[in-house]
Amino acid sequence: MTDAERTTTDRGSAEGGRAQRRGLVRRLREIVGDRHVLTDPADVVVYEQDGSILQVLPEVVVLPASTSEVAAVVGAAREANVPIVPRGSGTGLAGGAVPAEGGVVVSLARMTRIREVDLRGRIAVAEAGVINLDVTRAVAGQGYFYAPDPSSQAACSIGGNVANNSGGPHTLAYGVTTNHVLGLEVVLGDGTVTWLGGRVPDPPGYDLTGVFVGSEGTLGIVTAAALRLMRAREAVRTLLAIFDRMDDATDVVVQITAAGIVPAALEMMDRTTIEAVETGAPAGYPRDAEAVLLVEVEGVREYAERAAELARQICVRGGAREVRVARDEAERQRLWKGRKGAFGALGALAPHYYVQDGVVPRSRLPQVMREIAEIGRRYGLRIANVFHAGDGNLHPNILFDMRAPGQLERVIAAGGDILRACVAAGGSITGEHGIGLEKKAYMDLLFSPADLDAMARVRRVFDPDGRFNPAKMFPTPITCAEMRRAPAAIPAGLWI
Amino acid sequence: MGEHGGGGAQERGGRGASAGPAGRRTAAAIPAIPELDRCVHCGLCLNHCPTYRVTRLEAESPRGRIHLVRAAAEGRIDLGERFAEHLYLCLMCRACETACPSGVQYGRIAEAARAVLGPPGSPVARWAARAVFTRLLPFPGRVRRAARLLGAAQRLGLAALARALPGRVGEMAAMLPAVPRHFFTPATEVFPALGPARARVGLLTGCVMSTLFADVDAATVRVLQRNGCEVVVPRTQVCCGALNVHNGEVASARAMARANVAAFLAAGVEAAVVNAAGCGAAMKEYGHLLADDPAWAEPARRLAGMVADVTEFLARLGPLPPAGRVDLTVTYQDPCHLAHGQKVRAQPRQLLGLIPGLRLVEMDGSDRCCGSAGIYNITHPHMSRTLLREKMQAIARTGARAVVAPNPGCMLQLRYGARAYGPAVAVYHLVDLLDESYRAGDA
Numbered sequence: 001m002t003d004a005e006r007t008t009t010d011r012g013s014a015e016g017g018r019a020q021r022r023g024l025v026r027r028l029r030e031i032v033g034d035r036h037v038l039t040d041p042a043d044v045v046v047y048e049q050d051g052s053i054l055q056v057l058p059e060v061v062v063l064p065a066s067t068s069e070v071a072a073v074v075g076a077a078r079e080a081n082v083p084i085v086p087r088g089s090g091t092g093l094a095g096g097a098v099p100a101e102g103g104v105v106v107s108l109a110r111m112t113r114i115r116e117v118d119l120r121g122r123i124a125v126a127e128a129g130v131i132n133l134d135v136t137r138a139v140a141g142q143g144y145f146y147a148p149d150p151s152s153q154a155a156c157s158i159g160g161n162v163a164n165n166s167g168g169p170h171t172l173a174y175g176v177t178t179n180h181v182l183g184l185e186v187v188l189g190d191g192t193v194t195w196l197g198g199r200v201p202d203p204p205g206y207d208l209t210g211v212f213v214g215s216e217g218t219l220g221i222v223t224a225a226a227l228r229l230m231r232a233r234e235a236v237r238t239l240l241a242i243f244d245r246m247d248d249a250t251d252v253v254v255q256i257t258a259a260g261i262v263p264a265a266l267e268m269m270d271r272t273t274i275e276a277v278e279t280g281a282p283a284g285y286p287r288d289a290e291a292v293l294l295v296e297v298e299g300v301r302e303y304a305e306r307a308a309e310l311a312r313q314i315c316v317r318g319g320a321r322e323v324r325v326a327r328d329e330a331e332r333q334r335l336w337k338g339r340k341g342a343f344g345a346l347g348a349l350a351p352h353y354y355v356q357d358g359v360v361p362r363s364r365l366p367q368v369m370r371e372i373a374e375i376g377r378r379y380g381l382r383i384a385n386v387f388h389a390g391d392g393n394l395h396p397n398i399l400f401d402m403r404a405p406g407q408l409e410r411v412i413a414a415g416g417d418i419l420r421a422c423v424a425a426g427g428s429i430t431g432e433h434g435i436g437l438e439k440k441a442y443m444d445l446l447f448s449p450a451d452l453d454a455m456a457r458v459r460r461v462f463d464p465d466g467r468f469n470p471a472k473m474f475p476t477p478i479t480c481a482e483m484r485r486a487p488a489a490i491p492a493g494l495w496i
Numbered sequence: 497m498g499e500h501g502g503g504g505a506q507e508r509g510g511r512g513a514s515a516g517p518a519g520r521r522t523a524a525a526i527p528a529i530p531e532l533d534r535c536v537h538c539g540l541c542l543n544h545c546p547t548y549r550v551t552r553l554e555a556e557s558p559r560g561r562i563h564l565v566r567a568a569a570e571g572r573i574d575l576g577e578r579f580a581e582h583l584y585l586c587l588m589c590r591a592c593e594t595a596c597p598s599g600v601q602y603g604r605i606a607e608a609a610r611a612v613l614g615p616p617g618s619p620v621a622r623w624a625a626r627a628v629f630t631r632l633l634p635f636p637g638r639v640r641r642a643a644r645l646l647g648a649a650q651r652l653g654l655a656a657l658a659r660a661l662p663g664r665v666g667e668m669a670a671m672l673p674a675v676p677r678h679f680f681t682p683a684t685e686v687f688p689a690l691g692p693a694r695a696r697v698g699l700l701t702g703c704v705m706s707t708l709f710a711d712v713d714a715a716t717v718r719v720l721q722r723n724g725c726e727v728v729v730p731r732t733q734v735c736c737g738a739l740n741v742h743n744g745e746v747a748s749a750r751a752m753a754r755a756n757v758a759a760f761l762a763a764g765v766e767a768a769v770v771n772a773a774g775c776g777a778a779m780k781e782y783g784h785l786l787a788d789d790p791a792w793a794e795p796a797r798r799l800a801g802m803v804a805d806v807t808e809f810l811a812r813l814g815p816l817p818p819a820g821r822v823d824l825t826v827t828y829q830d831p832c833h834l835a836h837g838q839k840v841r842a843q844p845r846q847l848l849g850l851i852p853g854l855r856l857v858e859m860d861g862s863d864r865c866c867g868s869a870g871i872y873n874i875t876h877p878h879m880s881r882t883l884l885r886e887k888m889q890a891i892a893r894t895g896a897r898a899v900v901a902p903n904p905g906c907m908l909q910l911r912y913g914a915r916a917y918g919p920a921v922a923v924y925h926l927v928d929l930l931d932e933s934y935r936a937g938d939a
Contacts, residue, residue: 038555040578041572042555042564042576043553043555043578045563045567046554046555046557046559046560046563046564047554049563051536051537051538051539063552063553089542090539090554091539091540109553109554110552112552129552152539152540154540154543154595155538155539155540155541155542155543156539276598277597279599280534280598280599281596281597281598281599340597341540341597342597343536343538343597344536344538344540344596344597344598345597345598346536346598347534347536347538347597347598347600348598348599351533351534351536352536353536
């Protein structure tokens with residue numbers, strides 16, 4: 001039986017089912033306390049979405065505070081035979097935390113303990129609900145940091161990062177989440193609590209930690225992670241290069257890496273993004289520029305200074321009209337502020353945005369950027385580009401208003417064209433946001449039915465019932481437009 | 497119940513039922529709020545929200561509350577008890593506005609929703625709140641009489657008796673400071689500038705400032721005079737109406753705003769100086785509050801543009817450096833409605849830096865709410881105390897002997913915190929210290 005078939009048969013409104021679900025809510029209340037089981041429409045409606053444009057109303061939301069509570073919650077959901085959808089901070093951009101088939105949303109937001117910091121071993125053990133930036137905050141005073149830094153790092157959770165194998169601007173130098181997770185505490189479908197991996201890199205046997213990272217909540221619930229800490233670099237240099245032509249900016253990206261510099265970050269924002277940032281929460285980017293490139297190099301002082309100077313020269317030779325160099329940490333934070341808030345700032349231009357996460361080989365950036373601009377023109381849609389140029393991870397944001405008739409359909413069609421362009425250029429459909437609900441229809445651009453079947457079999461090893469985060473990752477006929485149905489009144493008492 | 501305490505349901509003793517007709521809120525409908533469109537639910541506000549940090553519930557976060565208002569505006573959820581509880585557990589500290597990359601003005605969304613809901617709490621509490629907002633606050637004479645009554649009760653020892661009472665009444669009595677014998681009711685309307693005149697400014701004396709903190713008003717006048725300002729105290733001014741706006745009493749708030757617009761514009765001043773952060777933030781919103789009033793929209797915008805916090809005004813004017821030493825280590829609490837509401841952060845610190853002998857040690861999260869939040873410490877004592885305890889711990893870590901907080905609500909709350917939880921720090925308004933330094937220098 002597929003996930004869809006299973007839940008359809010289970011979801012009959014037979015009185016028996018309702019009684020069973022009332023029993024489930026009662027059981028959940030016993031486990032985590034009344035206050036942390038939500039069923040009232042005014043409590044659960046806020047969990048119908050994450051950072052994406054998709055919405056599906058959960059039936060019940062539960063907030064366990066410990067691993068043993070999570071295990072008991074999983075056991076209760078299994079007994080009641082309902083789906084389980086893990087949720088961190090709900091900042092995801094692909095609908096990964098949206099309860100596509102209803103069921104129980106398990107918010108890990110209360111699991112916020114950093115259980116252990118071992119600076120000599122350079123490890124921190126953080127619970128799933130710990131905010132990404134709080135890991136670095138806990139060790140920054142001693143000269144350490146946690147490297148993966150999604151732009152939402154002030155809000156997103158470690159559990160969510162693990163689920164999506166999240167990247168960030170500094171992925172270019174340090175790698176993504178999977179390169180920084182040594183071990184995971186997980187709750188499996190039968191309620192078992194176990195540790196995968198360990199406290200040292202590369203344990204023998206199958207890399208099950210690696211399998212879990214990026215599995216988007218489809219294998220089980222991550223409750224804690226052993227994270228690698230890194231030593232803060234001696235020196236950091238940050239430059240902002242301002243371009244009048246997008247082509248020049250993308251060429252410079254290729255040249256910088258070709259020159260043998262490995263920047264810690266190499267970030268691009270286009271004119272539309274600059275307009276959003278300067279309207280929403282100004283960072284001092286020039287509004288008339290076609291593109292700005294943020295370049296950061298770090299390491300021992302001598303290297304950082306030389307690499308920064310080299311990068312500056314390449315920018316100037318490549319047609320930058322101005323290169324600003326941050327003179328101190330405050331200036332550096334200012335240059336970064338606009339980039340970190342760029343997604344949120346898009347609200348200053350339009351009520352909704354649909355973000356793509358395509359990846360292309362760096363050398364194809366100039367061409368793909370031109371194609372994206374052409375797709376925008378063809379569909380009559382505004383596209384704001386803000387992306388990790390250094391590793392070719394694009395974030396074209398299509399701006400629109402959901403309420404305008406026909407717009408959503410056009411936006412989704414344009415998004416599909418963008419992803420097809422990325423794949424045609426030798427790239428992929430996602431760099432770091434995950435597949436979630438939003439991109440699963442495009443999985444077959446990259447994978448054959450045999451590939452997908454192999455993945456499904458891996459999944460069944462961990463989650464034979466398909467209970468965890470159903471309808472995610474794997475292609476099903478459900479389209480985005482269907483996921484974002486016209487808002488309907490929420491019946492009181494829903495299904496309990 | 498959670499180990500943190502706090503939370504809408506807990507504060508009101510039990511889960512409300514939002515199913516079925518919403519009873520006394522039947523006429524309610526959320527109007528179209530354009531500001532809602534700016535929120536793309538990125539979630540960057542979450543960790544900046546004091547109530548989310550404590551409860552970890554999405555519905556107690558700015559993003560969650562905006563989503564609730566949106567769902568209600570779309571008719572998808574009704575305006576039941578739970579909805580009201582979520583909207584009213586918000587402190588209106590507006591820390592989310594500082595964090596928001598889209599520049600969403602959350603305060604306006606929440607105020608619009610509260611205007612539909614009316615004041616919070618039980619029917620009796622709502623009736624009492626309405627009485628305070630419409631029959632007491634708009635009338636400075638009544639405010640003073642009420643404060644005098646309170647002072648008399650304190651001197652008769654009734655307050656000590658009340659403090660001994662268990663529960664809410666006892667706690668409320670414990671929060672109140674000793675009411676001074678004299679209020680700020682100057683006989684003259686104009687105070688001359690000392691030295692060469694540099695500006696003519698109006699002063700909002702404030703309902704709480706002019707009674708419970710009359711000495712702060714007096715110190716403000718002296719500091720302004722000392723900086724070459726002719727200070728006008730318009731007689732027809734009233735309370736700014738901030739509490740009314742925050743608690744869904746918009747009609748009375750508009751009437752109070754009109755009275756103040758008239759009073760200050762007639763005074764012929766170049767700036768309306770305010771020494772209470774909450775009042776200043778509210779007066780800067782007068783243009784928005786009266787936007788739909790054809791006769792008053794323009795004058796209201798004009799006055800709003802003239803409003804300045806006393807620290808903001810002095811920094812802009814160029815403060816004359818005070819000469820007297822004030823040997824004291826202080827920490828600075830950013831009042832929410834100064835830091836988040838008015839984006840005034842650097843100026844108070846700059847002024848403190850001018851005082852010889854004074855040392856400023858920053859605390860962690862100086863711009864996080866102390867839990868005072870207008871009448872919040874009365875309506876939501878549990879959450880308020882949770883935040884206050886955290887605040888007092890942050891203060892303790894600085895080792896400072898005193899806290900500077902240029903807002904009466906914060907001052908009341910922090911003084912209570914110093915008594916109830918320690919450390920036993922003194923709590924000052926910034927002009928208290930400036931005044932002391934000027935006077936010591938002149939002596």
